[in-house]
Amino acid sequence: AQSVTQLGSHVSVSEGALVLLRCNYSSSVPPYLFWYVQYPNQGLQLLLKYTSAATLVKGINGFEAEFKKSETSFHLTKPSAHMSDAAEYFCAVSAGNRDDKIIFGKGTRLHILP
């Protein structure tokens, strides 16, 4: 079975500061890992995904994440926060088969302070 734990339901950073959203996973098989962003009353937008290739994954809008097997982590970072980054972020995991279900973490609300 797969699961993800997102540390911190709310994270606040100043505009221009580093963004770090934490995600730890648990999986009985090599996982595929994802980060999604959700704006209010909207669907999900994929930021990036790890599918067993390079451990450092670059995504859209300047986000990136590093898969660390030894730490079972897949933290999301962005060097400089922008006001438009304020949203809900979800880490997710699947077992890696093409049609396998994707399990979401509880989400982290990112607040950007002016």
Added chain:
Amino acid sequence: GAVVSQHPSWVICKSGTSVKIECRSLDFQATTMFWYRQFPKQSLMLMATSNEGSKATYEQGVEKDKFLINHASLTLSTLTVTSAHPEDSSFYICSAPSGGYGYTFGSGTRLTVV
């Protein structure tokens, strides 16, 4: 890229009535569709997995007689909330594997039962 069209985007219905939500894959074949429910300020919880031409698989605790899922073709999956009650009010989102180990999400349906 792959698109899943979800309709309606919002619906208000009276308690006791049924509501149908449709998800269509527009430019790819969706043999599998995942249905999620999201309560306010919470994560996405997987309700069920539908596969074209076969019965849906429901997650533990989800009433299959209340949430009817039909996946009659490779491009259409529907979720019908039967005898809706206020506690069924939620945000419902569908998702389909769309190649490249990716998933495409619908834009969601906001259901309000009054």
